[in-house]
Amino acid sequence: MLELSGVSASYGSVPAIHDVSITIGEGEAVGLLGANGAGKSTTLRAISSLVKMTSGRIRFAGVDLSTLPPHRIPELGIAHVPEGRQVFPEMTVQENLEIGSYVPRAKAERRRTLELVYGIFPRLADRKKQLAGTMSGGEQQMLAVGRGLMLKPRLLMLDEPSLGLAPVMTDVTFEKIGEIHKMGTAILLVEQNVSRALSLVQRAYVLESGNVIMHGTSAELANNKQVQAAYLGI
Ligand SMILES: Nc1ncnc2c1ncn2[C@@H]1O[C@H](COP(=O)(O)OP(=O)(O)OP(=O)(O)O)[C@@H](O)[C@H]1O
Ligand SMILES: [Mg+2]
Numbered sequence: 001m002l003e004l005s006g007v008s009a010s011y012g013s014v015p016a017i018h019d020v021s022i023t024i025g026e027g028e029a030v031g032l033l034g035a036n037g038a039g040k041s042t043t044l045r046a047i048s049s050l051v052k053m054t055s056g057r058i059r060f061a062g063v064d065l066s067t068l069p070p071h072r073i074p075e076l077g078i079a080h081v082p083e084g085r086q087v088f089p090e091m092t093v094q095e096n097l098e099i100g101s102y103v104p105r106a107k108a109e110r111r112r113t114l115e116l117v118y119g120i121f122p123r124l125a126d127r128k129k130q131l132a133g134t135m136s137g138g139e140q141q142m143l144a145v146g147r148g149l150m151l152k153p154r155l156l157m158l159d160e161p162s163l164g165l166a167p168v169m170t171d172v173t174f175e176k177i178g179e180i181h182k183m184g185t186a187i188l189l190v191e192q193n194v195s196r197a198l199s200l201v202q203r204a205y206v207l208e209s210g211n212v213i214m215h216g217t218s219a220e221l222a223n224n225k226q227v228q229a230a231y232l233g234i
Pocket of ligand 1: 011014015016034037038039042043
């Protein structure tokens with residue numbers, strides 16, 4: 001469904017990712033792992049057309065994304081939940097969610113999707129009218145994921161959803177992502193919590209200094225000595 005082939009991207013003259021090739025099948029959950037600065041967020045930004053590619057090609061459901069402007073990407077059914085819970089603090093929880101369904105294909109079903117999101121995240125339903133900026137960090141993270149779901153995405157890209165969360169909240173977050181995946185949504189998950197990520201996804205890619213240095217099934221990576229030493233503390 002999604003295919004990156006030989007994608008490179010840079011910020012000005014600073015190269016960030018180099019020759020990255022990744023595929024995600026319909027309804028598949030795939031991990032993108034790697035240390036700080038490895039290029040994980042840049043890869044998601046390249047898919048969302050937020051950073052200009054210097055070479056390579058990205059295709060989604062038969063459409064070439066390489067030349068599309070950023071606003072066209074969500075219209076195709078790709079939701080990107082960026083790093084650091086970027087909710088609109090002065091708007092209510094429900095207003096934040098409604099913004100997530102601004103594209104025509106999602107707007108028509110806004111009511112029904114809202115009920116679905118509230119079903120997955122009952123905490124958000126309890127706090128519909130609360131200003132997003134006054135929600136706790138974990139609640140804001142749920143809201144950010146919920147807003148992504150409001151798009152009715154075929155592919156949900158999550159950039160470090162567990163960052164800064166307490167262990168209990170991390171558990172809840174992973175459980176919810178698992179539920180969303182079981183509903184049939186494909187997931188591209190960026191995580192530093194590698195052991196948790198590998199228990200959720202079917203396959204993963206490991207980025208190092210902007211290059212994919214390894215990829216395989218979750219079991220293959222979890223048993224790989226290099227992965228164990230670098231990311232699993234074994
Ligand atoms: N806006 C920017 N301007 C210039 N360089 C950037 C910018 N954003 C990222 N970079 C650089 O690109 C490289 C990849 O960054 P990226 O944010 O993709 O890493 P990451 O794997 O998401 O890291 P982290 O785990 O810390 O979020 C890094 O060297 C980073 O310094
Ligand atoms: Mg990042």
